[in-house]
Amino acid sequence: MWMKAVDVLETDLGDELVLMHAGLSEMFTLNSAGRVVWQALPAAEAQLAQALTEVFEVDDITAAQDVRVLLDELVARTLVTHAP
Amino acid sequence: MPPEGQTWQSLNASLDVASDLPGGLQDVLLWDWNLSAGRPARRIEVRAAPLPPLPDAAIRQRVTVMDTPVQVTVLADELWLDDTLHVAVSADHAVLTLGGATSQLVLAVAMTEAHRAAGWLPLHAALIGGAGGAVALLGDSGAGKSTACLRLHAAGHRILAEDRAWLSPQGLVTGLDRGLRAFDDSVAHFAPQWAEMEDVPRDAKGKRILPLIQQGVLPLRAALLLSDTSLPQGAPRVALAWSATGLPLTLSARRAAALMVQRFVRDVPWQGVTRETVLAEIAALLSEA
Numbered sequence: 251m252w253m254k255a256v257d258v259l260e261t262d263l264g265d266e267l268v269l270m271h272a273g274l275s276e277m278f279t280l281n282s283a284g285r286v287v288w289q290a291l292p293a294a295e296a297q298l299a300q301a302l303t304e305v306f307e308v309d310d311i312t313a314a315q316d317v318r319v320l321l322d323e324l325v326a327r328t329l330v331t332h333a334p
Numbered sequence: 335m336p337p338e339g340q341t342w343q344s345l346n347a348s349l350d351v352a353s354d355l356p357g358g359l360q361d362v363l364l365w366d367w368n369l370s371a372g373r374p375a376r377r378i379e380v381r382a383a384p385l386p387p388l389p390d391a392a393i394r395q396r397v398t399v400m401d402t403p404v405q406v407t408v409l410a411d412e413l414w415l416d417d418t419l420h421v422a423v424s425a426d427h428a429v430l431t432l433g434g435a436t437s438q439l440v441l442a443v444a445m446t447e448a449h450r451a452a453g454w455l456p457l458h459a460a461l462i463g464g465a466g467g468a469v470a471l472l473g474d475s476g477a478g479k480s481t482a483c484l485r486l487h488a489a490g491h492r493i494l495a496e497d498r499a500w501l502s503p504q505g506l507v508t509g510l511d512r513g514l515r516a517f518d519d520s521v522a523h524f525a526p527q528w529a530e531m532e533d534v535p536r537d538a539k540g541k542r543i544l545p546l547i548q549q550g551v552l553p554l555r556a557a558l559l560l561s562d563t564s565l566p567q568g569a570p571r572v573a574l575a576w577s578a579t580g581l582p583l584t585l586s587a588r589r590a591a592a593l594m595v596q597r598f599v600r601d602v603p604w605q606g607v608t609r610e611t612v613l614a615e616i617a618a619l620l621s622e623a
Contacts, residue, residue: 256585259592261572263600268572272581272588273395279569 251333252321253292258329260288269329278327287320291330295321343370344378345449345500345508347428352381355432362438367445371500371508371551376426378448385420385433386412397583402439411584413447415440423451423584446580450587453503455594457578459557461494461509462486464620468507468552470499470602471612472578473560480516480541482560482612484524487514489613491620492548501554501598503590508551513543556603556619558612565606575599 261268267280267288280288283302290301295317302313324330340360342349344367351363363380392409407414413421418434421444428448430441446456460471460479473479483493495509502508515537521544522529528544535543559565559574566574575595582591607615 259576259581259588259595261575261592261596261599263568263572263596266568268569270572270576275576275581277569277573 251292251294252298253331253333254288255329255331271328274328276327278323278329283316284320287317340364342368343374344368344445345370345454345510346372346374346502347376347378347449347452348374350377350379354382355380356382356435359432359436359438359441362441363445365512366438366442366510369508369510369549371502371506376428376452378428378430378445380430380432382432385414385417385431388414388417397581399439399443404440404443406583408583411451411586413444413583415443419444421447423448423586425452425586425590428452443583447583447587449500450582450591451584453590453594455501455579455591455598457499457501457598458497458580459499459578460496461499461507461552462616462620463492463494463548463550463552466553467555467620468494468550469556469558469616469619470501470507470554471558471560471607471616472574477560478609478612479560480514481520481524482609483514483546484516484520484544485613486616487546488524489617491616492550493546494548494550494552496547501594502551503594505554505597505601506551507554509547509549511547512545514546515539515541515543517541554602555622556605557598558605558607558615558619560607560609560612562608565604571599571604 257272259270259272267285269278286301286305287298290298299313299317302308339352351360388407389409392407394407396403397406405416411423418436419440420431422429430444457470460483461468471479480496483496487493493514496511496514498510500508521542528534537543575598582588
């Protein structure tokens with residue numbers, strides 16, 4: 251299960267969602283696809299990919315790849331946590 | 335609160351202050367925080383007592399506040415600051431427990447957190463008021479906010495705050511400054527009537543504290559950034575807003591502040607001004623308000 255880190259401060263600007271890690275003061279911007287994934291949290295990785303396919307015209311494999319890339323970035327910035 | 339304690343008001347909170355606080359901090363609260371904004375709708379208690387023990391699960395960190403390191407321990411809506419002050423916050427009630435030689439800075443961090451948890455957003459900004467509202471003037475330290483305030487005051491505008499502005503959840507702004515601080519050369523240029531007065535107090539940096547602030551609560555009409563660079567958009571503007579307000583520490587304060595920053599960035603009109611244009615732009619905005 252993927253979850254938002256407790257230190258994340260969200261600012262929704264409409265066309266983009268800005269995340270800031272309160273402890274590190276680093277900003278990260280999500281586009282519309284990233285917003286869909288973010289707002290589906292907490293969820294399993296497969297559920298996040300499904301959320302993408304429900305909103306965008308994208309096949310399951312591409313959605314899964316996009317989710318993996320995004321999660322890797324969010325993990326690197328300690329914006330999400332994972333619990334088995 | 336002991337029966338001999340005092341009850342004041344800080345923004346829209348009833349401020350119940352015990353009389354046995356260490357180190358003259360009652361006077362600090364009276365001077366720095368006893369300014370009202372509307373009817374009291376919540377409560378802040380300040381008392382002297384042993385601090386609750388630090389839980390093992392708490393996260394300890396060192397943060398820098400006003401160039402001074404402060405040891406911060408956070409557990410959800412509880413904070414331990416420098417092991418001398420504990421604060422427990424919620425939207426409608428905060429309890430500050432002073433357990434030792436608490437510094438003014440640590441007390442300010444705790445009071446700020448108590449107000450943040452109730453949805454108030456602090457802003458390092460000047461506030462200039464007009465008949466129908468106020469504008470917030472933001473800018474880095476040294477950008478010229480204080481001098482702009484002196485010039486605006488000389489031009490007949492009402493200065494609500496020089497640096498300690500607060501934005502309410504209802505979109506109203508007020509200030510917690512007691513005076514307008516300025517160096518001697520700015521005073522000599524823009525408020526010469528005060529330049530020769532010897533009994534004007536000074537702050538730690540040697541600035542004169544001029545009694546030119548007028549209290550008030552007004553709707554916020556615009557945010558102006560005083561800078562020679564262009565006004566940032568999108569995520570950089572969000573970063574600017576967080577820089578202007580500072581980072582909240584407790585869970586409730588973070589949630590409330592994130593919502594307020596979003597409103598501040600999205601719903602308030604922003605505009606860039608320079609030292610050359612600031613007077614004319616503010617005069618135009620206040621005449622429209």
